[in-house]
Amino acid sequence: MTLETRLPALLFGARPELRAGTYVLVGGEVPTRLKHLGSVVTDGVRSIVLTKAEADAAELRYPYAASWITVRIPASIKAERLSSTIIGTLGEAGIPCVVVAGYAHSHLFVPQARTDDALAVMLGVSRGGAFD
Numbered sequence: 497m498t499l500e501t502r503l504p505a506l507l508f509g510a511r512p513e514l515r516a517g518t519y520v521l522v523g524g525e526v527p528t529r530l531k532h533l534g535s536v537v538t539d540g541v542r543s544i545v546l547t548k549a550e551a552d553a554a555e556l557r558y559p560y561a562a563s564w565i566t567v568r569i570p571a572s573i574k575a576e577r578l579s580s581t582i583i584g585t586l587g588e589a590g591i592p593c594v595v596v597a598g599y600a601h602s603h604l605f606v607p608q609a610r611t612d613d614a615l616a617v618m619l620g621v622s623r624g625g626a627f628d
Contacts, residue, residue, distance in 0.1 A: 511568045512618035518548040518608055520558035521594060527554055534596060534603070545596075545605070562594070563611040565604040567618060582621070589617050 519533070523543040526532070530551075532544040548561050567582070579595050582602065586593045591614050594605040606614040 510618070510621065512604075512615055513566045513568070514611065514615060515564040515566060517564070519562045519564045519605060520546055520548050520551045520556075520560075521562070521605060522546060522551055522556045522558050526556065530554055536596065561608045562605040563608050563614070565606065565611075565614060565618065566601055567604060568601045582618075585621055586614060586617055589613060591617065 521543055523541055526542065526544055526546075530544075530546060532546055534545040536543050545564075546556070548558075551558055579597060579602065582604065583593055583595060586604075586606070591606055591610045593614070596603040596605070604614065604618075
């Protein structure tokens with residue numbers, strides 16, 4: 497797969513896909529028995545993505561319930577401003593977002609109450625709406 501570096505080409509045609517379910521991001525000590533869907537370790541602190549149901553069953557605390565939107569973007573590591581453009585565009589619409597970048601896709605975690613708005617913004621971006 498050839499990975500793109502030009503921002504307009506990356507954003508044009510990006511495909512946002514909503515994953516079914518409700519998700520949370522939790523940090524600190526998390527029981528290893530839990531089925532986590534993704535994790536990041538920074539400065540020795542592990543942050544993980546879980547379903548809300550699993551976090552609730554384990555009585556874990558989390559800041560908000562999120563929807564998980566995957567945006568398929570074949571981006572090279574050399575692509576500049578991709579995540580900041582996504583975050584900035586959602587931010588301009590008043591939608592907070594946590595981005596976890598993956599190979600050829602990014603995962604967006606947005607407050608569940610703003611899911612439809614976030615999808616609409618991302619569809620606008622994919623049609624050229626974020627280019628200045």
